[in-house]
Amino acid sequence: MSxxxxxxxxxxxxxxxxxxxxxxxxxxxxxxxxDTQPAAIDSAIAxxxxxxxxxxxKGKLSPEQAQxxxxxxxxxxxxxxxxxxDLVVEAVVERLEVKKALFAQLETLLGDNAVLATNTSSLxxxxxxxxLKRPERLAGFHFFNPVPLMKVVEVIAGLKTAPDTCExxxxxxQAMGHTPVQAQDTPGFIVNHAGRGYGxxxxxxxxxxxxxFATVDRILKDQMGFRLGPxxxxxxxxxxxxxxxxxxxxxxxxxEARYRPSVITAQRLAGGLLGRKVGExxxxxxxxxxxxxxxxxxxxxxxxxxxxxxxxxxxxAELYLLLKTLGARIETAQQPSEQALIVVxxxxxxxxxxxxxxxxxxxxxxxxxxxxxxxxxxxxxxATNPATRSDMRDAAHALFARDxxxxxxxxxxxxxxxxxxxxSIVNIASDICxxxxxxxQDLDTAVTLGLxxxxxxxxxxxxxxxxxxxEILFNxxxxxxxxxxxxxxxxxxxxxLGLSLQHVGA
Numbered sequence: 001m002s003x004x005x006x007x008x009x010x011x012x013x014x015x016x017x018x019x020x021x022x023x024x025x026x027x028x029x030x031x032x033x034x035d036t037q038p039a040a041i042d043s044a045i046a047x048x049x050x051x052x053x054x055x056x057x058k059g060k061l062s063p064e065q066a067q068x069x070x071x072x073x074x075x076x077x078x079x080x081x082x083x084x085x086d087l088v089v090e091a092v093v094e095r096l097e098v099k100k101a102l103f104a105q106l107e108t109l110l111g112d113n114a115v116l117a118t119n120t121s122s123l124x125x126x127x128x129x130x131x132l133k134r135p136e137r138l139a140g141f142h143f144f145n146p147v148p149l150m151k152v153v154e155v156i157a158g159l160k161t162a163p164d165t166c167e168x169x170x171x172x173x174q175a176m177g178h179t180p181v182q183a184q185d186t187p188g189f190i191v192n193h194a195g196r197g198y199g200x201x202x203x204x205x206x207x208x209x210x211x212x213f214a215t216v217d218r219i220l221k222d223q224m225g226f227r228l229g230p231x232x233x234x235x236x237x238x239x240x241x242x243x244x245x246x247x248x249x250x251x252x253x254x255x256e257a258r259y260r261p262s263v264i265t266a267q268r269l270a271g272g273l274l275g276r277k278v279g280e281x282x283x284x285x286x287x288x289x290x291x292x293x294x295x296x297x298x299x300x301x302x303x304x305x306x307x308x309x310x311x312x313x314x315x316x317a318e319l320y321l322l323l324k325t326l327g328a329r330i331e332t333a334q335q336p337s338e339q340a341l342i343v344v345x346x347x348x349x350x351x352x353x354x355x356x357x358x359x360x361x362x363x364x365x366x367x368x369x370x371x372x373x374x375x376x377x378x379x380x381x382x383a384t385n386p387a388t389r390s391d392m393r394d395a396a397h398a399l400f401a402r403d404x405x406x407x408x409x410x411x412x413x414x415x416x417x418x419x420x421x422x423x424s425i426v427n428i429a430s431d432i433c434x435x436x437x438x439x440x441q442d443l444d445t446a447v448t449l450g451l452x453x454x455x456x457x458x459x460x461x462x463x464x465x466x467x468x469x470x471e472i473l474f475n476x477x478x479x480x481x482x483x484x485x486x487x488x489x490x491x492x493x494x495x496x497l498g499l500s501l502q503h504v505g506a
Contacts, residue, residue, distance in 0.1 A: 004168050005029055005115070009082035011102060012091035013037075013044035016119055019147025020089055022048055023176040025072045026061075032085060034076040041075045048073060083109045087172070089141055091119040099128050107132055115165055117141035121192065122248055125158035125185040136162035141169055142189060143178075144450055152449035153178045158185045179449060181442035187252035190438050191450035192245060194457055196259045197424035200246065202230035203262035205420065210413040213282045214293050219408055222379035223372060223418045225454035230421075231282035232290070234265070235275035243269045257484040258428055296409070298401045299394035304328070307343055307399070308336035310358050315345040315370035322374050326402045336364070341392050341399075345370035347468060348423070348475025350414045351385040362387035366396040369416040371464060371472070379406040381416050414479035415472055422460060423472040424484070429457030430501060431488035440502040458501040461491070470495035 006029055010021045013035035021044070025031045035041050049070050056066040082088055088106055092098060103116055110116075116138040118128050129135035140156025153173045155166050166182055173180035183189045188196070202216050211219070217229020234242055246261040253259055268274075268281070275281035276288075284291040306329040309319055323330055323343070331340050342365040344354045351367035354360070367383040374380070380400045384393050393409060401407040414420060429447070433440050444456020453460070461469050470492060476485040487495070494501050 005087040007085045009085035009088035013040040017091035018044045025069045027176040032076040087115045089117045129158045135160040139165045154189045181446040183438045188249045190446040197428045199230045201421045201424040211410040219417045223377045235281035238275040239269040301398040305341045308340040348472035350412045382409045385412045414476045426461035430491035434490035461501040466495035
């Protein structure tokens, strides 16, 4: 066997322990499965044997391989039976004292070269190892559910973890067919930490009355290519799981503004609107099927007004090209006529700020999000300001829907929806790199595999352009006066120098 763990113990026969046992046996290890409830062990072994039979039936394993996997899986009725193991992974309840007591007991049973690993998702690896005689041989080995399908595992070094411990675990993860990413011991590690921007900023946007849940989801899926909108994702993971994680990371980082939770999820959790598993969350699920509100129709408008773009407007060239493609009547004078629709494309600013600074007629001014090339998005997003006339709003909607592309009209928002959410994701990821929690490469790998984003956060920032992300954040901070938008030094320096966000210099 090529890897260093021929004998592996798993403590905890729930979904996570069962999944780890499956891929360990498939990697060729003899696996002992222990749980304080003997019935849980029997159930897990029966389920795994059934899984291997199904994989064989589908041709993903040969019948001989399935039989060999089943032969390598053994029940352990006491912890003492794990004594021959080279590695023991715990997947028990997320309580620090329970894990500490378990590892203290295991340390007395195992050989000197055995590695101890915790599958904790939220506790400090350093704290779990504290009190052990040899804390250097304990590390985090954080898998995601369902383990066989989620092909990433975080290997976490506590303050006293030996480098060799993490190297051995990383090699074993690869032998199991997973991609290891290495992280320092910090709240949320990589994936749960990097994922903070998506949900919290979407919640902040809805809390301002900018758009409803379904509209925000549609925008982020159709503009940036996320597979699930943030509120669909909340419904899938369930608020009794996701809201406590938001609160935990916020408090563990001493109320860092970037991770601030929302009263929206707190209230919905208290009201039992947890998501899919109870049939109602941000959406309703009659008969298990998501119930989507209809899209607002394109307004019926007679003759469209001419369009004027301010001479100093951001993204002016791209906006002109789009307007020409849509057949708009474009005014090119220094000032608009009395009939003209005024269109702006701010980065980070809201439409109100642009109208005020540029001294535009706010009643005729509408914004469009042009952060991404129009050819790459499936939906255009327009924003009104408090003074925008309804006829001008409807004219803009009809104009930008002229070629059949979907259009969402939202209320005024610094950074529309996509700009502020994506900039928050990129900013948090940049700060993870600034803190040295992991390498830029491991960060993007962990997030694409662990969260299913269309791109890693740093690659996302490079696609938009670090300078543009920086401009969005500076302008969001101006609009809202909130520290959550202050740019990370990692992003600020690379944006100022025009470097890739994946550049690893100082």
